[in-house]
Each structure stands twice: as structure tokens, then as C-alpha cells.
Amino acid sequence: MTLRIILATGLLAAGAAATPAFAQHAGNAFVAAYDADKNGSLTRTEYDAGRDARFKATDADGDGTITEAEYVAEYSDRLERELASFDRGEEKKAEARQRQIRQTRVRFGVIDTSKDGKIDRAEYDAIAERSFAEQDADKDGTITAADVAATAARRTAQREQREKSEQ
Numbered sequence: 001m002t003l004r005i006i007l008a009t010g011l012l013a014a015g016a017a018a019t020p021a022f023a024q025h026a027g028n029a030f031v032a033a034y035d036a037d038k039n040g041s042l043t044r045t046e047y048d049a050g051r052d053a054r055f056k057a058t059d060a061d062g063d064g065t066i067t068e069a070e071y072v073a074e075y076s077d078r079l080e081r082e083l084a085s086f087d088r089g090e091e092k093k094a095e096a097r098q099r100q101i102r103q104t105r106v107r108f109g110v111i112d113t114s115k116d117g118k119i120d121r122a123e124y125d126a127i128a129e130r131s132f133a134e135q136d137a138d139k140d141g142t143i144t145a146a147d148v149a150a151t152a153a154r155r156t157a158q159r160e161q162r163e164k165s166e167q
């Protein structure tokens with residue numbers, strides 16, 4: 001995964017897919033992040049297994065809930081690995097780091113619907129359910145490249161609609 005894709009994913013999760021290309025990158029990144037057999041499409045089984053592993057890896061102290069500190073730490077680890085291969089200056093990296101961590105905190109607040117400062121398994125699964133459904137355009141339980149393209153087109157159309165009504 002390139003940094004561009006990880007950045008696009010962050011933006012999408014924060015509800016701001018800016019362009020068709022961005023929405024497409026974010027969808028591709030979503031599939032790539034959990035596509036265990038690397039065949040380019042994401043089944044529900046792959047996704048659930050990947051999410052389960054991600055939850056356990058994020059819950060560093062193993063108490064069954066994810067605090068903001070645990071959530072940010074897990075994301076930072078992945079971000080740092082991406083940044084290490086990002087051939088831009090330190091200043092750009094610092095900017096990207098700051099922006100991404102800020103968005104990660106926002107995302108934590110969105111997922112923590114009960115607002116108790118912890119993400120429990122039900123909250124984690126609820127957002128997973130929504131994310132999968134959003135990308136699986138034809139609702140057949142597998143996210144293919146065609147689903148990703150359809151979702152990107154839909155998001156772009158929605159955005160244009162929104163901009164029109166705001167004018």
C-alpha cells in the first residue's frame with residue numbers, strides 16, 4: 001500500500017472523499033487491507049477474520065476494549081511503516097503525520113458511539129458492518145473491483161449533489 005492510499009483511506013473514513021480518484025483509491029485500499037488470498041476481491045470471511053485480528057492487535061492490554069491511546073498507537077505503527085517508504089522531505093512527513101493522527105482521533109470519536117472513551121467489540125463490529133456494506137455495491141457479500149468502482153461513482157455523485165444544494 002502506498003502512503004497516498006493510506007491517506008485516502010483516512011480521508012474517506014473522516015467522510016471527505018474529495019474526488020473520484022480518491023474514492024477509488026480508498027476503496028482499493030479497503031480491499032487490499034484485508035484481502036488475505038490477494039486475489040483482488042474481499043469476501044466477508046476474509047474481512048471478518050482481518051477485522052478480528054486487527055481488533056486483537058489494537059487492544060494492546062487485551063481487556064476487550066480499545067482506548068483512544070491504543071487506537072492511535074496501532075494506527076501510528078502502520079503510518080510510520082508507510083512514512084518510512086515515503087520519499088518526501090521530513091517536513092512533508094511531519095505534516096502528514098500530524099494530519100493523520102488528528103483524523104484518527106476524530107475517527108475514534110465517531111466509532112465510540114456510547115462516548116465512554118472506549119471502543120467495545122459491538123461498536124467495532126458496527127462500523128465494520130457499515131464500511132463493508134458501503135463498499136459492497138451489489139450486496140452479494142464480496143467486494144470486487146466493480147463494487148469499488150460503483151461505490152466511488154456513487155460517492156462522487158452524492159458529493160456533487162450536496163455541493164449543488166449548498167450553493
Ligand SMILES: [Ca+2]
Pocket residue numbers: 035036037038039040041042043046
Ligand atoms: Ca480475496
Ligand SMILES: [Ca+2]
Pocket residue numbers: 059060061062063064065066067070
Ligand atoms: Ca484495551
Ligand SMILES: [Ca+2]
Pocket residue numbers: 136137138139140141142143144147
Ligand atoms: Ca459485491
